[in-house]
Amino acid sequence: MSTPPYFNIAPDQAEAELGAPLRTRDFAEISQRYTTGRAQLEAQGRDASGARQLRLFSTWEITRYLIPVAQAHFRRVLKTNPDLPQGRTQVEGGSKWFTLDEVLRLRAFFATQGAKKRDYMPYRPSGLPAKIAAVANFKGGVGKTSTAAHLAMSAALDGYKVLVIDLDSQGSMSSIFGAKVSDEWQTVFPLLARHYATHLMAENQTRLARGDAPQPLDDTLDEARKLTAKDLIQSTHWPNIDIIGAQLNLYWAEFQIPVWRMGARSWKLWDALTDTLAEDGALDAYDLVLLDTPPALGYLTINGLAAADILLVPTGASFLEFDSTGRFFDMLHATFQSIEEGENMVARALGREGLAFEWDAVRAVITRYDSSQQAEFAGLMQGLLGPALAPQRQGFTALIGQAGEQVSGIYEADYRDFNRETYIRGRETFDETYAMFKRLLIGSWRRDELAREKGAA
Ligand SMILES: Nc1ncnc2c1ncn2[C@@H]1O[C@H](COP(=O)(O)OP(=O)(O)OP(=O)(O)O)[C@@H](O)[C@H]1O
Numbered sequence: 095m096s097t098p099p100y101f102n103i104a105p106d107q108a109e110a111e112l113g114a115p116l117r118t119r120d121f122a123e124i125s126q127r128y129t130t131g132r133a134q135l136e137a138q139g140r141d142a143s144g145a146r147q148l149r150l151f152s153t154w155e156i157t158r159y160l161i162p163v164a165q166a167h168f169r170r171v172l173k174t175n176p177d178l179p180q181g182r183t184q185v186e187g188g189s190k191w192f193t194l195d196e197v198l199r200l201r202a203f204f205a206t207q208g209a210k211k212r213d214y215m216p217y218r219p220s221g222l223p224a225k226i227a228a229v230a231n232f233k234g235g236v237g238k239t240s241t242a243a244h245l246a247m248s249a250a251l252d253g254y255k256v257l258v259i260d261l262d263s264q265g266s267m268s269s270i271f272g273a274k275v276s277d278e279w280q281t282v283f284p285l286l287a288r289h290y291a292t293h294l295m296a297e298n299q300t301r302l303a304r305g306d307a308p309q310p311l312d313d314t315l316d317e318a319r320k321l322t323a324k325d326l327i328q329s330t331h332w333p334n335i336d337i338i339g340a341q342l343n344l345y346w347a348e349f350q351i352p353v354w355r356m357g358a359r360s361w362k363l364w365d366a367l368t369d370t371l372a373e374d375g376a377l378d379a380y381d382l383v384l385l386d387t388p389p390a391l392g393y394l395t396i397n398g399l400a401a402a403d404i405l406l407v408p409t410g411a412s413f414l415e416f417d418s419t420g421r422f423f424d425m426l427h428a429t430f431q432s433i434e435e436g437e438n439m440v441a442r443a444l445g446r447e448g449l450a451f452e453w454d455a456v457r458a459v460i461t462r463y464d465s466s467q468q469a470e471f472a473g474l475m476q477g478l479l480g481p482a483l484a485p486q487r488q489g490f491t492a493l494i495g496q497a498g499e500q501v502s503g504i505y506e507a508d509y510r511d512f513n514r515e516t517y518i519r520g521r522e523t524f525d526e527t528y529a530m531f532k533r534l535l536i537g538s539w540r541r542d543e544l545a546r547e548k549g550a551a
């Protein structure tokens with residue numbers, strides 16, 4: 095019988111295999127191997143950077159999932175309106191397929207023609223800003239990016255105009271949407287820098303009035319003052335999803351932000367994202383801004399969380415994840431409380447209204463749920479957390495892993511690649527997550543709308 099592989103390891107042999115100790119410069123050598131490797135893989139077309147193209151949508155799919163009309167009626171309307179997109183067939187006499195752009199045009203047409211009470215266009219009160227939603231948890235790999243990406247796609251299919259912002263220097267969201275980001279100047283970094291520069295300039299006015307020397311703006315801040323969100327937003331292969339991307343250099347913000355804050359203690363760093371997006375018109379141009387955050391509670395995450403109206407916290411249904419998600423909420427409490435206390439000490443002294451962060455809704459969401467193993471624990475969690483946990487559970491589905499390199503997730507996958515029942519079940523679980531989220535979105539817009547009416551009355 096063979097012994098386990100960790101028995102009888104000879105120290106001399108192990109020493110001989112170990113290799114020389116490594117120095118800092120060895121990282122450069124390892125990194126060089128990756129760089130060379132990456133170029134080779136790219137040349138073989140193995141990277142995910144190829145120009146992406148969104149698949150087509152069939153009549154079946156459109157009438158089942160996207161526009162609430164019967165297939166026969168859909169076909170009739172197309173026939174009697176030859177100016178509308180007519181789709182294309184892929185096999186002789188086969189089903190008609192449409193681009194998402196065409197689906198959006200058809201939806202708009204049905205909205206003007208169809209029965210009034212039907213929900214052709216998704217609800218958004220006019221004149222109210224976009225809602226910002228963040229997906230966050232300091233635990234890694236819990237499904238933040240998958241949840242955020244699927245929400246962006248399902249909201250886009252539903253007809254909303256979505257801006258995705260990648261706050262994670264790992265850039266996973268950016269790869270999903272094919273964003274090309276060469277350095278931090280194509281991430282949110284310049285928006286944060288501009289917010290600080292604007293603050294510093296206002297502060298300098300006061301300094302000058304007092305007869306003090308102004309604080310100089312360095313090149314970074316000068317450069318950032320020239321950039322707006324429009325310069326950073328990239329379009330994607332989805333007609334109604336745009337993105338501000340991220341890549342490794344965005345991590346620099348984690349070092350830079352505290353330095354700026356030291357330079358001007360009164361800078362409200364947590365307002366940077368909301369203020370600049372609002373100033374640049376992004377909250378009017380889009381319906382929904384979705385933030386993907388890194389698995390850490392750093393400055394970028396704090397900025398994202400402070401900007402968010404809706405906060406979703408993905409978590410697995412296991413004790414370990416329950417425990418760490420609990421600590422995440424504890425850290426959120428401590429972090430935002432200390433920001434509020436710091437601000438309110440000054441505010442009280444000046445007789446001003448204090449700072450109180452507010453979110454329309456905060457929900458933990460069970461992700462990668464396996465009903466055969468986790469039903470009992472998920473039920474316990476539901477009992478313990480009550481309304482803080484969304485009752486919908488996002489099922490573990492092979493459709494995500496299987497979708498391949500050029501497509502990301504269920505909404506990009508072609509249902510013909512799967513057994514139709516498997517597809518329907520896999521899709522259902524993400525549709526339910528979206529429905530849960532859409533309820534929060536519509537509910538919070540409606541609350542704002544009612545408050546506005548009350549204010550006007
Ligand atoms: N519902 C699901 N079914 C199956 N696999 C899933 C599901 N959701 C996520 N995954 C997989 O789990 C892994 C981690 O997911 P994801 O990248 O979304 O997590 P994350 O929280 O964003 O991670 P990080 O903390 O590194 O940013 C990925 O490989 C993803 O494909």
Ligand SMILES: [Mg+2]
Pocket residue numbers: 238239240262266386387
């Ligand atoms: Mg992620």
